[in-house]
Amino acid sequence: MRSFFELLPSRIDQAIAGRTLRTFRVRRQRDRFGAAPAASDGQPRRLYIDVTVISRHDAGTGIQRVVRALALALVDEASPAWEVHFVAATRRRAYRHIAWPDAGRAVAPIAIEARPGDVFLGLDFSLDMIRRHRRQLAKFRLDGGGLWFLIYDLLPVERPEWFSPNNVIRYKAWLETIAGIANGLLSISQQTADDLKHVLADQYGLTGGYSTGIIPMGHAIMESVLQNAADISSAPSVRFDTTHPFLLMVGTLEPRKGHADILAAFNELWRQGSDYRLVLVGRQGWQVESLCNAIRNHPEHGAKLLWFDDVDDLELEQIYQACEGFIIASHAEGFGLPLIEALGHLKPVLARDLPVFRVHEDRGVHFFPANAEAGELGDHIRRWIGDIRAGTVTVKPPVANWKKSAQAVLAILD
Missing domain, CATH: 3.40.50 (Rossmann fold)
Structure with a gap:
């Protein structure tokens, strides 16, 4: 009030x-x-x-x-x-x-x-x-x-x-x-x-x-961490199994971030028998109650679908290091920090085709159509993962630093 x-x-x-x-x-x-x-x-x-x-x-x-x-x-x-x-x-x-x-x-x-x-x-x-x-x-x-x-x-x-x-x-x-x-x-x-x-x-x-x-x-997360080196070296391990491949999204769950589109695409892939894992890192934002409920009540929640809303920078650093690839599906951004954080870890990136993301195309970022439906987006994800596993995706790190x-x-x- x-x-x-x-x-x-x-x-x-x-x-x-x-x-x-x-x-x-x-x-x-x-x-x-x-x-x-x-x-x-x-x-x-x-x-x-x-x-x-x-x-x-x-x-x-x-x-x-x-x-x-x-x-x-x-x-x-x-x-x-x-x-x-x-x-x-x-x-x-x-x-x-x-x-x-x-x-x-x-x-x-x-x-x-x-x-x-x-x-x-x-x-x-x-x-x-x-x-x-x-x-x-x-x-x-x-x-x-x-x-x-x-x-x-x-x-x-x-x-x-x-x-x-x-x-x-x-x-x-x-x-x-x-x-x-x-x-x-x-x-x-x-x-x-x-x-x-x-x-x-x-x-x-x-x-x-x-x-x-x-x-x-x-882009380097560790350059912004306030803890000293001893704290960093003794950071707790990631709370889920990172030995099996997973795709990562980072960012507050809010309408413009496109989580719903990616979840719909993964639903298609899982329905077809895919074993791809999707990990979401970000706090719950606004106007996403139905999305959050869909995640919590999803039949794959806790298995192929994981969501963590309380990840600190030390754990996030380890998650970036362990992921197979990174997805950014925002409908609009001023910049898109997680994209270059992922590139800084030499991780393949799949991004919605927006001008703000196209500037990173020469660093190995792949794109899906901005208005792709679930089936088409799922096909792009499948081909992209196939390219990653075939070793045909080349990633160049960002040149800027803090x-x-x-x-x-x-x-x-x-």
Whole structure:
């Protein structure tokens, strides 16, 4: 109920505010900011990295693996010209310094303030806190700081039917906030950059006045794990038998991820006597109650069909290593991190034929038609597995890593 009342002003606003009013508000906000002053001489620039969500609850999603890996890499790659600080906000407390990832480290919880050349990097997916503390962030920019945000996708605007109504409201309120205050916007792929440009122009009349950049994504899960090497070496084994071949899907179970299509295809294969195993790793999302019930009550559940909704990064790393091949069936993505995580483990990948995935074609990714029915999709899966077992699938690992990702961010911020 609290969420309903907190979002009520945004709910009403989005119901009545048209493009003209949204454009006016964004333009009025942006007109408050002049040219950024030069960085202070003799002082390092401060980079404030927002880790609001992950510092409170690390759900192990793809976005959080990106946040964790990139935040840690930025600390390692920043030159002495930068001071890197992790910051977070709560409903009642504005953005301030926090001790992360080492919660035991002594850090004074001082609210962030800008001097010329400082940068706030909205790395985490902090929809509510950015909106709630927009005045603090606007003052940060007025005082000479830069506001940059990483955009993962625009799907809640482009395909709202795939998301819960509250999350669509939260996302749109966040996007209008950053459209009004951001110096620059980073994207995780060319697809996301193109979508961002279109949405900002279409929704807010914003066609310029902000900087952009595309960040290459790393893929190594172990580079984002916070535990030390001893913890990694003593990680518990995978909870199912990995000695028999299995196909893997990774990602939250939600409508756009395409799990239902893959399950239907495997149903056809199993009906024909196939012994292929399908392993699903991901938490239950929204609008998938019928799918989750179908999985739990499936006659092959626990045998040829396995679903784990509480896998941590250490276990996921082992599952990637053990799988025979990887399937990504999303109907849309801003990037598709699990795809390059699988390629990073030199695993064959079968993907829905989308432009965002086609950029990986030269790395050995195979494709099935975007609108394939269960029977046709099953045929593609059967042929793909046959090629894997015949040794005719060649996989090339991604060239980017989190070190290069961090270097790209720092180069853009310079």
